Amino acid sequence: MIKTWRAALTALTAIAFATPAALAEPASFFQVEGVEYDPAVTVFEDHAGYEIGERVVGYEDLLGYVRYLAQASDRLIVNEIGRSHQGRPILKFTITSPENHARLDEIRAAHLARLRGDAPADAAPIVVWINYGVHGAETSSMDAAIPFLHHFAAARGEEIEETLANTVILATVTHNPDGHARRIDHVERFSSRVPVTDPAHEIHNLWGLARVNHYGFDLNRQWLLLTQPEAVAITTAWQSWKPMVTGDYHEMGHNSPYYFHPGVETRRNPLINVRARELTYEIARRHAAFMDSEARLYATQEVFDNFYIGKGSTYPQLSGSLGILFEAGAARGGQIMSEHGLVTNADNVRTQFRTALTTVQGALDIRDDLIAFQRDFFAENARQAARANAQAWVFTAPGDPERARRFVRLLRTHDIEVYAAARDIRASRGAYRAGESFIVPARQLQHRLIRGIFERFTEFEENVFYDVSGWTLPLAYNLQYDALPGGMFSPLPLGDLAEGAFQSAPAPDRAPYGYVFDWSHTFAPRALNRVLEAGLMARAAREPFTLVTTQGDREFGRGSVFVPLARQDQTPSQIHALMETIAREDGVPVAAAATGLTRNIGRDLGAWTVFRTLTAPKVVIAFDDGISWNDAGEMWWTLDHQHEMAVLLVPASRLARLDWTNYTHLILPGGNPSMDDATKDILSRWVRSGGTVIGARQGAQWAERRLLDIEAPEPARPENDSPLRLDFNQMQVRDAEHILAGAIFETDLDVTHPIGWGYGARKLPVNRNTAFTLTRPDDPFATPVQYAQNPLLSGYASRHRLEEIAGTPAVTVRRQGRGSVILFADNPVFRATYPGTERLLMNAIFFSSVMDGSRGLYEDEAELN
Structure with a gap:
């Protein structure tokens, strides 16, 4: 085939880097043995001008090719379902037979009716979702879309026709296009003529920035939280179909063998049906059979959990789907030497493609079981709702209707019905006024997901968590909310179905004063x-x-x-x-x-x-040099995206070079800030002359040690105790007792302090996923937020950690000369999903100049009386 001028230019560019050592693979390497492919459907190398593995697959080349496949085949339809922050498209492919495409709306309606029990088992084909590219640094999880879509566009024969007739396959390309583009830039920047497989080479070091989206968010934690446009696009599309099986493709460390679900048996969210694990294992047998046929290393049922319901392999399991995690040992720079030999991206792409095929085939093999499982799942939801103590949940946000509406928008994206309260309601936590309050009935299709969002969990079968253990979202949003017990209302006082759209306020009168x-x-x-x-x-x-x-x-x-x-x-x-x-x-x-x-x-x-x-804030956010890009990005998103504030992003190593007379605030996010004495001295002088440092998590620890000269206390050790001795196989579980994987704690907030302005109640739920404690200031007015004596609201924390943290400062404010050092024990805008504590950060920025320090000497509490 004659290549376009662009493809020819790409091919010439590739030659500059190609060498005999390059592990490029032709299209035949990815094609299934014994399957005939239509030669009229162009393979990737003829379209792009280079083979997979020859060089990094460019973002435009990937999109151009998969869009071409949708034009070349009547089996594929492509839809743009959203755009990233940087304006890149997120594509969803629908793969099925031409006959099914002709009645796709009818098939979707029949599938949704079937899962509700309103249509027979044979009313629709089975529905499978393949999610590619949630993490931009994970090369094969994006590139695998190329052979996967080519296979369904070009494969011939009775087997493929039968598969297409009996399935609707939905595939995303790509979930995280901004991260994908950042990875491409990194790999191309460090590409060399002679491939370097040493893991220490910079080409392989692109985990943090390329993994995440534009603002530094891990999109695989966003399925539940929905603060980013990529997550909203994907979740909306997913919920519109409620697929029966969901494959979620990832990469991990290059020394790891291939992994697929089910995960660790004891690390399962209690809302997940045990039958889901059994069926996932049945499909896993198909993956294992393929891996065995080529004597490949693989693992299953270890390390990874299914507890946090906001991940791509766990979220589906609360909506009636099997969620299957796939992880390949990464070769991010193309090829890398591991402890078990050379790992190449091309080989990973082939494996990720073939396990997507075994996912589809496995789903077909257990079709009847899947249909029965999904119907039983939603029928059980109805039975659970009928037996539940709560017939509904009611919530409101007094004084802040937008925060309540934002929560409504989140629930509606999850296909959860929300209604305006038709009349005033009084419940255990107070009054809920009509026009300001919303009701979520328990008896609806998404009952289990509703429970996962509203209920509090503090006890678990095993206390080892791959991610955050507590995600009771009304607490994160600091909503006033209540469970309405059964029999309290008959019927529920439901008004109109709510969508939570943003609402403008009435235009003000012209003011005389x-x-x-x-x-x-x-x-x-x-x-x-x-x-x-x-x-x-x-x-x-x-x-x-x-x-x-x-x-x-x-x-x-x-x-x-x-x-x-x-x-x-x-x-x-x-x-x-x-x-x-x-x-x-x-x-x-x-x-x-x-x-x-x-x-x-x-x-x-x-x-x-x-x-x-007040004065206009000029804010600097430090990043890099040990600072977490996730934490910095969450701060950046809050100020830039939410509040439209200009923010200066500066690597920590460059802070000393700034003219600090131009700036009012420095935010030090979590991570492990690495700053020298010169930087510390410059910042100390700047604070004393009127600047404000806001530290969160490890940024607060750095500020305590370096700016405030506070030494962390040594942990207390019991005297005369005999040395503790434990069996080695207990280490992972026992270590987990000393880790806070993320929970929601209760604090007491001084609403009279500028840090507390805008809040109506003293009890404030906060995120907590660090174990250190802030040092209490001598000034009795300088701890505006303090952890409660029994602080755990939702999630896991060991008794040891609870005793350490109870009653300690959550936020401290110290005056240093004319400036302030404001420290947060944790991130007040964690994953941009804590609107309840976001205001603490904004208060620290806008009101730092009015946070006066006390001038009295208070030796004990009696002097305050």
């Missing part, structure tokens, strides 16, 4: 940033007050922002236009102040002891 907005709204920080970036003066309230507005009296809490008309460089009309933007685009209600007098003695709008002037 100034404008005020409350700090409790999700996007109040975004609104304040607009004001400060516009060069306007804004003042924050240190105390609650009652404002006389153009529409009557209105209550405002601490942190509320007052924007006067006086002493501004902009006209009243310009200020009013900005307030209209805030109401429209941020959804923040803005009140027009009719007078500077309030209804509170000593709290008028001009009172300097009550209203403090």
Whole structure:
């Protein structure tokens, strides 16, 4: 076939790097033995101009080829289901016979009816999902889409026709296109004419940045959390079909053999059906048979768990699907030497392709069992809902309707029905007002997923977790929520089906004196940033007050922002236009102040002891040099994506070179920051002259040791105890007792402190996945957030860790000269899924200048009385 000029140019470029040692493989290497392929369907090397393994498969080459296959074959249809942060498409391929394509909507409807028990077993083909490319650094999990889609486009014969007639296969290419592109750039940057297989070579070192998406999020933790557009696209498409089997393709360390599920038997979420594991093992026999036929190393039923329900191989299991994890030992630079020989990407691609075929074939082989399992799964959901103590869940977010609506949007993406409360409800945790509250009935198709989201789990069969153990999302969102017991309502007071769309606030009146907005709204920080970036003066309230507005009296809490008309460089009309933007685009209600007098003695709008002037923050986020890109990315996403704030990203090693007079805040995320004494000295001087350091997790530890000169205490050791001796095979389980894999803890929040402004209740759920504790400041007012005495709300923490953490600081605020050091024991924006504690970070940024230190000497609590 005559190549296009682009393919020819690509081929010439490849020659520059190709050598006799390069392990390129022709298309025949990936094709199934004994299967005839249609020569009219062009193979990859003839389309792209190079073979898999000859060089890194470029993103445009991958997309160009798979789109070509959809044009060349009537068995494949491609749809763009979303876009990444950088605007790259996420593609979903539907693979089935032409006859099935002609009635695809009918087949989907019949499949969904069948799983509900409303259609016979033979109403539709079986439905299989193959998920390629969730981690950008995992080469073969993306490139395997090439032979997989070519096989179904070009294979001939009775067997392939029967497979296509009896299945609908859905395949994603790629789940994480931004990470994929970053990997390509890295590999091409370090490519050499002579391939280097030494694992120490930089070409193989691309795990962190290339694994994740644009903002540093691990998308394989996003199936439940849905803060990233890639995850929303994938989960929406998945839920629209509810496939019967889901294959999720990954890579791990290059010394590892190939792995496939089922995972460790004792590490299973209690909501997952045991039968799912049995059927997964039946399909695993097909993978094993292929691997055995070529005497390949492989493992199953070890290391990997099925507990956290937000991973691609576990999430499906709460929606009636089998979830199967596949992991290949990575050859990220193309080929790498491992302890069991040379590992090549081309060989990994072939294995990932062939186990996708055994997944499809295994599903066909146990078709009747799969259909029965899925029907029984959802029938059991109905039975569980009928027996459940809770007939529904009700939730609200007082003072912050956007946070409640965001939660509604998450639930709806999971195909969970949510209704507006038709009337006021009173339950154990308080009142739920109609118009502000939502109800999730327990009796619906996604009952088990609803339980996974709302229920709290603190006891487990085995305390070893591959990921976070506690994900009770209403706690993460800091929602007021309750289980409504059976018999409490008949029927439930359900209003309209809710979608949770963002809602603008009404446009404010023109103010004769100034404008005020409350700090409790999700996007109040975004609104304040607009004001400060516009060069306007804004003042924050240190105390609650009652404002006389153009529409009557209105209550405002601490942190509320007052924007006067006086002493501004902009006209009243310009200020009013900005307030209209805030109401429209941020959804923040803005009140027009009719007078500077309030209804509170000593709290008028001009009172300097009550209203403090704020300055525009100029924020630096440190990354690299030991700092976790995940943690840094979560901070970046929160400020940039959520609150539209300009953020300076700087490697930790370059911090000393900045002109710090231009910046107000430095965020040190988790990880292991590596900064020299010169950097420490520069930062210390900057803080004393008015700067603010915000440290989270290990960033807080670094700040305690280096900026505050606080030495970590040595762990207490019991005296005169005989040495402990344990059997070696207990080590993994016993080690887990000393690790916090991620749980939700209760804290006590001082709502009068600027860190607590915008909150209505003192009890605040927080994420906790570090074991260290912050040192308590001498200043009794400098610990605005403290862990409760019995802190565990959801997830696992050993008794030893609970005793260590109970009553210790969760957040400390220390004044250093004119500046502040604000430390978080953990990440307040963990995986961008803690809207409840996100405000702590925003308060630390916007209100650090008003966090005064005490001037008294308090030797004991009695002196405070």
